[in-house]
Amino acid sequence: MPGSLRGTRLAAALVSVLMLFVTVAACGSSGSADAGSAKPGASDRTWPVTITHKYGSTTIKAEPRRIVTVGLTDQDSVLALGKVPVGTTEWLGGYKGAIGPWAAGKAAGAATPTVLKDTGTGPQTEKIAALRPDLILAVYGGLTKAQYTTLSKFAPVVAQPKEYNDYGVPWQKQTEIIGKALGLESKATSLVSGVQADIKAAAAKHPAFAKASAVTATPYEGIFVFGSQDPRSRVLTDLGFTLPADLDKVIGDEFGANISKERTDLLDTGAIVWIVSDTAKDEAKLHKDALYADLKVARQNREVFIKETSDYGNAVSFVTVLSLPYMLDRLVPQLAAAVDGDPATKVPAPTA
Template sequence: MRSNRFLAVAAITATAALGLAACSGTTAADQSADAGASAEGYPITIESALGTATLTEKPERVATVNWANHEVPLALGVVPVGMAAANFGDDDGDGLLPWVSERLEELGAETPVLFDETDGIDFEAVADTNPDVILAAYSGLTQEDFDTLSEIAPVVAYPDAPWSTSWRDVIEVNAAGMGMAAEGEQLVADIEDEIAASVAEYPQLEGKSTMFLTHIDPADLSEVSFYTSNDTRSAFFEDLGLATPKSVQEASASGEFSGTVSAEQVDTFEDVDLIVTYGDGDLVATLEGDPLLSQMPAVRNGAIVALDGSGPLGTAANPTPLAISWVLDDYLALLAEAADKVQ
């Protein structure tokens, strides 16, 4: 269930604005102008874990920083004035992931200014785009980053913790920061409908317990690392009809995004039906040949989905507003193929 507490803040602020307008002594012309402003619902205040963004009018120039935030305005038909260049998963080196390129083409738009974030946020480049708002609901902004960006324009940052915002809240928070809260809610509903329709075609996925193995070193399999359900990749499994193993649930209680256990404790994962990981056939063969890890039911049954972590498909396993539709059918097919091997 998604939270609308960010929109509630905006609604409270807008209501206060209406009350102030009603109580003020103004001329007929002023009242007409106030009515127009109030109808638009401004000012809007959006709280985040790092601070407050206050919008006095609907932003016209939208900039985004960090991963995937630009996908929200693009999905809603707004082309950012600037956005972060893709720093992984970019298979042709143009700084754009394929689903972003396709959306820009659909909108008949040129590529916006691309911020090179290899060494962190390029504050000067962001400032040069003269934005009215900076979207960063899914990001790793530090307090210093937020404060510096706020000198350029209001910053809509993550509501709780860095890199933890669900795809639903990424849409709703960023859309609210564009003055398009209703459109954001509709986009979430449309994506949910699309997911539900596609998942219905793969009944074998229902309830299969799935974990996302990560940081596997074929030369050292003494430890097993995995993403907890606090990571968006693992959280997405439940959208796909899959279940979170009890072992992963317990590890998620700490609030960390990943966990690690010794390979000697591999029986911890007796409840895992499917494994998703980054790698290739060689990695799968390595897991199957390991005397300890091969005891995991998912490994023993070959119920493994190995994704190319440097390519678009692997990148899209981390759900983002445009990537979900782009990857959904292919991802479900791979998961279903693995689910068919579960005994």
């Protein structure tokens, strides 16, 4: 996750970036006529608009035309709302423009966004400045106060909401915040309602979900379990599943954490979703662990294994208004097989 800039290096970098920003600004801006600019659309509000977040509030004075997404999945909400960012931040998949296959059609006909990377020291500030943004979105993210202050020199910045953990904003709230920032609140509300209806329909079709517990985990440096504020966990609870009672007590106020061998019991749920690098190898390795192999969830074939580097795996981690329908088409049948009450049922691989 992004780190913070420190000491004199921050000061020097800031001076350099400010000089760069002045230079590119002096070259002029053609607004929405620039290649890759967000297309102007009908706004359903009068500007300016003010949005509160972890570091206070940000006022956006006019309809944004050059949007940069620093939040790791924020591009999906922007695309769903009919605009194309000039810059996106790469997280998973290595996709062109950092746009996953579930969202690619939304960018058709527009210039491919410039892809920014987070190398562990925070957003690529100079590259962001060079894109001449008029809005920087960092909703699904973990900006530090220093990073927020630096980016705010170039454009209004909407940071992560304060009422959730960093990287813990629900997809519904993410979509609504970005809809408000773009002046498209009504459309955002409609999009959220549509996907929520799909989730409710899936839950109604599979009443066994509401009678089972579930958890999402990954074999990272032992076993890493995702807590209730992680978007992946919220998908399970939205479908009707309950999470282990002690989950957040063990994890604390983070989106997830590694658990000790003594808390392997947290995995003994009605179904477990494993996000793994290699489905066959990781399943075999897990089943060699005597503690895990003895759990009912393992003995009764209630495991869903998802390859993290696949498009499906990336969609599972994205959890956005655009990736959710793509994910649900694959995940729901697997969860249904896991909780069908028959230990002989092997959870199938997704059909597409």
